[in-house]
Amino acid sequence: MTAKIKAGIVGATGYTGVELLRLLSTHPNVKVTAVTSRSEAGTSVADYFPSLRGIYDLVFQTPDEAALEQCDVVFFATPNGVAMNEAPALLAKGVRIVDLSADFRIKDIAVWEQWYGMKHASPDAVAQAVYGLCEMNREHIAAAQLVANPGCYPTCVSLPLLPLLRAGRLQKGMPLIADCKSGVSGAGRKASVGSLLCEAGDNFKAYGIGGHRHLPEIKQTLSSLQDGIADGFVFVPHLTPMIRGMHATVYLHLEDGTRPDEILREFYRSSPFVDVMNPGSTPETRSVRGANLCRISIQKAAGNENVWIILSVIDNLVKGAAGQAVQNMNIMFGFADNAGLQQAPLLP
Amino acid sequence: MTAKIKAGIVGATGYTGVELLRLLSTHPNVKVTAVTSRSEAGTSVADYFPSLRGIYDLVFQTPDEAALEQCDVVFFATPNGVAMNEAPALLAKGVRIVDLSADFRIKDIAVWEQWYGMKHASPDAVAQAVYGLCEMNREHIAAAQLVANPGCYPTCVSLPLLPLLRAGRLQKGMPLIADCKSGVSGAGRKASVGSLLCEAGDNFKAYGIGGHRHLPEIKQTLSSLQDGIADGFVFVPHLTPMIRGMHATVYLHLEDGTRPDEILREFYRSSPFVDVMNPGSTPETRSVRGANLCRISIQKAAGNENVWIILSVIDNLVKGAAGQAVQNMNIMFGFADNAGLQQAPLLP
């Protein structure tokens, strides 16, 4: 048996942090050696997350105490604005990094600063970073030292569009609409009235109607793949009363004669994590709960031959966050694609 | 005090039936004198619905036993295909009817038969029926003997569009997309695997992707209000893991220079049941839970000036079913608009 690499997690007290811990607990090639949290330093992981009792005997440390520079890979599961300050020192020491925050996702610094409302601390690292949508950038990820793990909405929307955009099949000048629905865990594990069970439960609403931060991220992907499509893009996120899961309903116009189902099947033929279902299928979020999967279907709208409808589901915490981060790590280190990612979805 | 009218409810064991009973229990002008159910004949309403203990001492009767012809108004809360067979005899005796099923909603009998998969038993009654979208057809409803209470999706989608269509402001040739989300009570109170808590809970999915029965109903309304719009209409319903509530996100194109917010405010200025919220607002379903309200906002899409977004919420069992039925009855009998409909939404 080969030695395991050492992994560190910065900011491991949130939902993406505990999800990384869950997934890595069965990874054959990785040992988590450091978890940091400023607020919980000194607390054991097992006390903080009773679900991990008996699995980890780690204790949260401050970032200073933790010997992150001795890790082979460090995951940042931190709020936006942390990794851009802390990653460069680790990069300088040769540590490879997967950042689950938004710090390195947007190449245009001015755009990032506008949407995230702060000055970027390390534009050089942005330039160096590879956008970690695995099915789009696999080769670059393999060689990358710094991977910017995509947002959940961008993953759910971009994966089904990727093959069509690559093939240049979207019709210019027509609207491209992504009506997206997310479980509440997307809001993270922080005290907030809006995420209370009594506020978000038994309720449905749109949010971010004035512009959500994942809008420029998706537009960047669109622009990089097919000219003239990003301008027509509309994105409305909604909050749905469930814990995990994300559903994108995408309304699009394709060039005449396009057979999108075939394009998607061909593109994802050998992808273990993207499942192209038959036209007419309605993928449901629970069919990917806890698993690093995206399930997709595409069909014409009933009663309007000009509009195509994509349905796309992911678990926002797995393929939309921690799972894709592990997938990125697997690519970076040459591990098996599905190492640590073999669990079947939890249903019901 | 004037005498109360007598109301009967046919098929009162479902969710729209129990909701009618709840709303009518505080109606100052109505006394429910007959409730029918073939399967539960002989059972008391209070035993069947413990929530109504102490409120009703009625017993379910078979339709034959119940003296429905002595009622002033009869509500049909039955599956599709029942009212078209049973309503004509009551109409002949002068009883006024509000049908909550789909039997009399579609004027084109061929279209109805295609979508509902059966032969229509009383085309004459269809011709006579008034489509009971109260804010659209108030005068006709007042004079009607037979009102076809609209479906939940058609109510939620049509109310915000109505003023814009009346004003002829929708742009032809462009898609009009209604991405709708419904709580599970829309599926009714029948044993069905798909509606189990363990199937529909903590899950989100589209359904009816090949064509939902509310599609022709909405198209009929669109066609009646502005030419050339129905063809571009796209409708995708989704199931969201909550009990009550419906949310429509409508993507539309308006003629240049349209000020839709002003048009909606003007149109609904004196409507007690349609609430036009400020642009930028995100109405949430719980803000109408249990109440006969539709809350609406309209704004331009962030990042795409050509697309407008309507957000519209109702309680599918109230304004989307039983509440609108009571509202129709109030109009038919000249009662106060808000009689029986004054309860504030239940929040949280």
Add this chain to the structure above:
Amino acid sequence: MTAKIKAGIVGATGYTGVELLRLLSTHPNVKVTAVTSRSEAGTSVADYFPSLRGIYDLVFQTPDEAALEQCDVVFFATPNGVAMNEAPALLAKGVRIVDLSADFRIKDIAVWEQWYGMKHASPDAVAQAVYGLCEMNREHIAAAQLVANPGCYPTCVSLPLLPLLRAGRLQKGMPLIADCKSGVSGAGRKASVGSLLCEAGDNFKAYGIGGHRHLPEIKQTLSSLQDGIADGFVFVPHLTPMIRGMHATVYLHLEDGTRPDEILREFYRSSPFVDVMNPGSTPETRSVRGANLCRISIQKAAGNENVWIILSVIDNLVKGAAGQAVQNMNIMFGFADNAGLQQAPLLP
């Protein structure tokens, strides 16, 4: 029509506050003239609670701005420790008060201070206060200037026990166990990780295992009704993943020959808000959702003739808080018992 009394609500931004506003909106004898909130002063009620748009045009004021002393009745819907400081000045001006917090519930000041961890600011007011369990203290409430509205658990547990204790039928020396389950709204509308949908949803747990503040409150009631019973009392609260609703399962031992079902029926024969169901019934929380009701059943344990089981349900925000507060006000002012409390439960 007689003039309405003026009511004020202190601390109206929480769940009991908005519930008071909902219930009072249909009360024939009351007009809410002042609502206070330090944090939201200047915000309109309708902006803060969109469910109340079109119903109230009040604006939150600071306690100083609001002319509370001109109210006939003031409800305190504040955290513990507020009313004891602010109520005395209003009492001195003749205002009648219903306090929904715990400040005046416990007669023994030392016990209160121990459990609530602060010095009591107005022991005199405690002495003057009447414990507002309506079905127990109706006469005293009618004459009271200050009513201490009971806690939710004490209401749910005490109502079914009250007739048995009054009749002296509980067996001494045997355990009296209340295993209670509450919806999450009992934790209030404050940002707290433990009440997030992602923490409290799809989860069940006990809490307060080391001693919950409602324990001494229930013991005080037990002691006042039958000697020697409080010592055997055991209380374990649990959190259940729903918004509203409380269920108590009480295990008790009765003197030989007791017919508890008859005692309960007789005691509550003319009580509009306590519903004694048949033995064998299993009252469910949704059967009282939104209504000022307590439904009860009592039966022997299957397989153990010595143990009796009481099942008791309330809506924690209504009969367990705001509804009982309105009921107390109705008694204090001689209004009809059910004024403002006539709504049928919301089901489903």
Add this chain to the structure above:
Amino acid sequence: MTAKIKAGIVGATGYTGVELLRLLSTHPNVKVTAVTSRSEAGTSVADYFPSLRGIYDLVFQTPDEAALEQCDVVFFATPNGVAMNEAPALLAKGVRIVDLSADFRIKDIAVWEQWYGMKHASPDAVAQAVYGLCEMNREHIAAAQLVANPGCYPTCVSLPLLPLLRAGRLQKGMPLIADCKSGVSGAGRKASVGSLLCEAGDNFKAYGIGGHRHLPEIKQTLSSLQDGIADGFVFVPHLTPMIRGMHATVYLHLEDGTRPDEILREFYRSSPFVDVMNPGSTPETRSVRGANLCRISIQKAAGNENVWIILSVIDNLVKGAAGQAVQNMNIMFGFADNAGLQQAPLLP
């Protein structure tokens, strides 16, 4: 690598069936070679359970078509009454069986027939069967050909009591009360009004108050471990609005001087699937979601020194059903205890 054993699942379309498929999909020593369903014969597993797309390429067969006799082990995930008819033929051919239904759990045939309302078809098999509470009967299970997998409530209640009963520490003549709460998946995947999201959601109630079938099963375990305890046993199950999870709150009396926490820790010191938490802990169901774990704590009741309180949680579908079945198989075949059972709980 050693060859894998062949496993069959009879009745694999329910929740315990799909859970077996999930768990066995990562088992290093097992290959599922046959799944049967009379109603779904001919349907592929992946079509029926989209969560298993890409994991299994099995097709449901009728029991006759499936070559179950060629399996090394067959799991019965069938309704009560099926295994007792079908298991004997397989036993005769040397197949080892784990039955997840209740057919072989109760040794006293008369008791079984009374509670299950049918004549038992194979009393001989009952005599041969080993009750598969792994931590109680490990040696017998290892040698067994037929294992009766325990019910969910019996597992959740018996595991924490087992060490105390073995040590003879329960006090006779005093009540032993198990107040239990289950997620809705315990009711299985069958169309039933009571399990609809709109009936069971946002609701809490007791059920089976007149006697639940798991009562005699628990009593049998109690009787086998300590004399005179079963008579005082009281069991009340409740339905809680969540999918997975079970919580038992057990009220008990112990002999003076007992240190139950120490007894439990000692007993379960080397058990990988029972986690004794510190007194004062409140184990929550989500801390075991998806995992084959039982977490326990025990402490004295606040305010009543005579009563002890056990809190015990399992995932009813895992340690309460399919997980324990896999654990039984592991013991029977000498596999590693945690083979196929290594997944960390899914949280949130």
